[in-house]
Amino acid sequence: MSDQLHPVEITPNGQGFLPGIAIDAVIFGFHQNQLKILLLEYRNTGLMALPGGFILATENLNDAARRVLSERTGLDDIYLEQFYVFGDLNRADPAPMRAIMTAKGLIPAEHHWLLGRFISVGYYALVDFTKAVPIPDSLSDSCGWYDLSNLPPLIQDHKTIVQKALNTLRTDLDRKLIGFNLLPETFTMADLQSLYETILDQKQHRSGFQRKMLSLGILERLDKHYSGGAHKAPYLYRFITESQQL
Amino acid sequence: MSDQLHPVEITPNGQGFLPGIAIDAVIFGFHQNQLKILLLEYRNTGLMALPGGFILATENLNDAARRVLSERTGLDDIYLEQFYVFGDLNRADPAPMRAIMTAKGLIPAEHHWLLGRFISVGYYALVDFTKAVPIPDSLSDSCGWYDLSNLPPLIQDHKTIVQKALNTLRTDLDRKLIGFNLLPETFTMADLQSLYETILDQKQHRSGFQRKMLSLGILERLDKHYSGGAHKAPYLYRFITESQQL
DNA sequence: TCAAAAGTGTTCGTGATACACCCATGT
DNA sequence: ACATGGGTGTATCACGAACACTTTTGA
Incomplete structure (x- = not known):
């Protein structure tokens, strides 16, 4: 070290x-x-x-x-x-x-x-x-x-x-699957999508993006995140690291 | 140089x-x-x-x-x-x-x-x-x-x-699309497939491989190649380089 | 009750896979 | 003719794109 x-x-x-x-x-x-x-x-x-x-x-x-x-x-x-x-x-x-x-x-x-x-x-x-x-x-x-x-x-x-x-x-x-290194411990699907869109400089389709990410089997869904916005609260997710997958 | x-x-x-x-x-x-x-x-x-x-x-x-x-x-x-x-x-x-x-x-x-x-x-x-x-x-x-x-x-x-x-x-x-650099000027589809199979160390499906390669639009079909074998003569192909595509 | 955002279902088209069939060729 | 390898047609499946619908939330 x-x-x-x-x-x-x-x-x-x-x-x-x-x-x-x-x-x-x-x-x-x-x-x-x-x-x-x-x-x-x-x-x-x-x-x-x-x-x-x-x-x-x-x-x-x-x-x-x-x-x-x-x-x-x-x-x-x-x-x-x-x-x-x-x-x-x-x-x-x-x-x-x-x-x-x-x-x-x-x-x-x-x-x-x-x-x-x-x-x-x-x-x-x-x-x-x-x-x-x-x-x-x-x-x-x-x-x-x-x-x-x-x-x-x-x-x-x-x-x-x-x-x-x-x-x-x-x-x-x-x-x-390295994008997660740029995010905090927990994040919403919108955060992740925004990250991908920013890096790739192109819009991702919302529902497709969500399904693709979830289908990778590397995201753990946590409690919902109440932002105070007048809308449905998004789930928080956490990236499952290899050490956790064991 | x-x-x-x-x-x-x-x-x-x-x-x-x-x-x-x-x-x-x-x-x-x-x-x-x-x-x-x-x-x-x-x-x-x-x-x-x-x-x-x-x-x-x-x-x-x-x-x-x-x-x-x-x-x-x-x-x-x-x-x-x-x-x-x-x-x-x-x-x-x-x-x-x-x-x-x-x-x-x-x-x-x-x-x-x-x-x-x-x-x-x-x-x-x-x-x-x-x-x-x-x-x-x-x-x-x-x-x-x-x-x-x-x-x-x-x-x-x-x-x-x-x-x-x-x-x-x-x-x-x-x-x-760099595989072509390993082949001579002209080659058969079987040559190309063998190359891919060797590099990737896995069999490719014959018809699918052919279609995939042809669909790339980077192969030019030339005359047939008579090997003397008791079977249909394969076409020869040539890789279309970017300078030729202009 | 309404707007905004989140989650999920459904359809459609593309492309890969697998199989089948026909073609060409020299023995 | 026939065995062998080459080329192409076709059915099926998986997956992503696109769209629609439902759910949740606070104003």
């Missing part, structure tokens, strides 16, 4: 990390019928970027991704998936990082390790918006949720990375 | 390559109703491994993979797909590489760059068996096809890599 009490700090010369390899994380959350991702902001530069990190020489690649996730959200046991490796030459643009370091009061050497070429392994993660607590990293000043439909400009090729992550999420959504 | 006249040679100290990153390629072929992959053999060691390579500092990651493919098969324009990054600590086992280098007459230094930890980007490729010409790399003595159903022991975690590649191929097969 990752050690949140002692988050991994970036070293001045990159010692302790694998050289030339990085991780970029597209962390999805869902709130108020909007799909959101976590972004870092670098003060005085106006630059925004995906959360990321480097791999310790003593660390598995996937564990490094889990550590980054944990450090940015405070959550463990997050749904996490590799989706692509970004390794084009033209993605190496030292200008943003130089600006960030300068704004931080650091004077970057011409060939500082953070300014060189990086191969970046893209991960996407699905988290419960209500539980995640965004935490900036040591180079950034804020970490927060941004609507996927209204993203600010991002540094380097991070826009491309987000797009590819979203595409992967869309194709994985039905096949892997 | 990759330059086959001057294949990239491994440098003594790894100069010119990105450190700590490698490519492993699972190159699929199909012949005589068998799914095969390309393997390298290192003489005097009995060790066998997947084709692989390193990324030039001046080269895109995907181009490096295409270069490896081209160097091992003599083919360009190969169907190629990233499928996973292998980055566990325990995959670093210097023993096989040390044995290979020793057998080659090289005396590997204790911390030779080839013996350290590598993050490996897994690619799978689909090639026309009848066109590929297996070519060993500078460290190996032979390069050839091996039945997937009867693989020899492989070094390190290469068995795992093959398994993951096959799983990815299976899930991608229908979704991306």
Whole structure:
């Protein structure tokens, strides 16, 4: 497990990390019928970027991704998936990082390790918006949720990375039954449908959607949820995890 | 495009390559109703491994993979797909590489760059068996096809890599219509069905399979193929590529 | 009692499955 | 002619889409 009490700090010369390899994380959350991702902001530069990190020489690649996730959200046991490796030459643009370091009061050497070429392994993660607590990293000043439909400009090729992550999420959504990772413990069928509609960006047929989900046999129906609305109260559902199915 | 006249040679100290990153390629072929992959053999060691390579500092990651493919098969324009990054600590086992280098007459230094930890980007490729010409790399003595159903022991975690590649191929097969890359220019419906049955490891229903394939609208029917068998001659088909569909 | 939302029933069309039948071909 | 493999027609079934109807709730 990752050690949140002692988050991994970036070293001045990159010692302790694998050289030339990085991780970029597209962390999805869902709130108020909007799909959101976590972004870092670098003060005085106006630059925004995906959360990321480097791999310790003593660390598995996937564990490094889990550590980054944990450090940015405070959550463990997050749904996490590799989706692509970004390794084009033209993605190496030292200008943003130089600006960030300068704004931080650091004077970057011409060939500082953070300014060189990086191969970046893209991960996407699905988290419960209500539980995640965004935490900036040591180079950034804020970490927060941004609507996927209204993203600010991002540094380097991070826009491309987000797009590819979203595409992967869309194709994985039905096949892997992962949507539930984006919802709280209990939710209504309307919540679930809204989530699917938002991710896939297309309306689902209400009755068909309900039947399809229930026919999967992975939802447990709980008590009704009285919202105070002038209408029939919906059931709450809970996702049956594999450990519960035993 | 990759330059086959001057294949990239491994440098003594790894100069010119990105450190700590490698490519492993699972190159699929199909012949005589068998799914095969390309393997390298290192003489005097009995060790066998997947084709692989390193990324030039001046080269895109995907181009490096295409270069490896081209160097091992003599083919360009190969169907190629990233499928996973292998980055566990325990995959670093210097023993096989040390044995290979020793057998080659090289005396590997204790911390030779080839013996350290590598993050490996897994690619799978689909090639026309009848066109590929297996070519060993500078460290190996032979390069050839091996039945997937009867693989020899492989070094390190290469068995795992093959398994993951096959799983990815299976899930991608229908979704991306990539099976045709494994067949010659023209083929019979029986050939195609045999390919699908071999990859998916399950029988397909003859008439249903034919209708499904034809309904995709991506097959062009050509002349009949007289095999000399005492039965009706099957049609030959050709896959309609996107450029032809315009 | 009414409107809005939730749950369920019913019909319809599509596509896969399974089976049957006919066609072509060389022995 | 006939055995063998190839192509196509047809009945059946499962499943999703679309629509309708009923139920529940608070104003």
